Amino acid sequence: VQRWRYAWSVTNESASSVTPAGEWSRVREHLHERGLRWTPQRRTLIEVLSRTDGHVTGAELIERCRQVDPTTIPSTVYRTLDVLEDLGLLRHSHGADGREEFHVQPGISHGHLHCRSCGTTWEVPADEAGVIVDAMRQGRGFAVDLSHLSIGGECAGCAGKKAT
Amino acid sequence: VQRWRYAWSVTNESASSVTPAGEWSRVREHLHERGLRWTPQRRTLIEVLSRTDGHVTGAELIERCRQVDPTTIPSTVYRTLDVLEDLGLLRHSHGADGREEFHVQPGISHGHLHCRSCGTTWEVPADEAGVIVDAMRQGRGFAVDLSHLSIGGECAGCAGKKAT
DNA sequence: ATTAATGCAAACGGTTTGCACTACT
């Protein structure tokens, strides 16, 4: 029933970034080192991930994979995400809407700021969050993991609209 | 089919706290003011909520209601939670496991600290979180809502165990 | 030839919805 289409060559919009600087270029080797396999489905997901920075939900990734390969099956995506998390290339938590949220490149750790009015999410880089990390360490001996720092509230833009 | 059982008198373990100091004592009036009704099912949920401090998931509330009244129906609980949130007695967000999390007494606003090792959750009171609120306001004009502050990491206890 | 990975379909779990019925007011 004609699965296993290789959509790769059709969709490398930005050939230069398909295998970007980072982690993704060696996934294939990482997998092989562990006796795991490099499949077209995984290739598709890696391509999508390599174009993604920050955070995505599982459902979003499936959607994007489907654009590359319409035959994408959810369970395959989720299973591959599990594997990638085992390899340490990914980390997941849960977003404000309760869905799985995957963080790409956990090396570059940062927190998140969510505006309840406009729904926008911003990253809080490590230096800006330093004050939080310090406060929790000193007060409680708690080691903050920035990738699991989530701050809700209202952004300057939305607050401004109301005020006027 | 014998619904509408009043389990109230059977389960007032701590009669003194059934109608505690706060908000819950006047829910009935709040409802009536808006033309809404006081039903046994709502009474059950209010009783459960009055014994609850901090945060619970919807599923947990249903479970606890069922202990008071085994005939509790999920949709009724969720619908009442909606109403209570409209009345401002409750606020909900999403917890680390992705389920709805209801915050009781939103007046006493606080953040949460989650340890990834032992799973414990601590409250971060307003004064302790002040440094975060200030940092975000000054840096970005962002108004932090403490009830939506979630910090993940590892607590002193768990970090200690590893070190030794 | 092995066996990891896939496709598929069914299950899961918390939450939501539609609708006829019930009981607060």
Added chain:
DNA sequence: AGTAGTGCAAACCGTTTGCATTAAT
């Protein structure tokens, strides 16, 4: 009497699982 609220069952949605099949090694 009028209508808010309920019970029930089915739908929902993202995610997970079991299993026979397929394909990477």
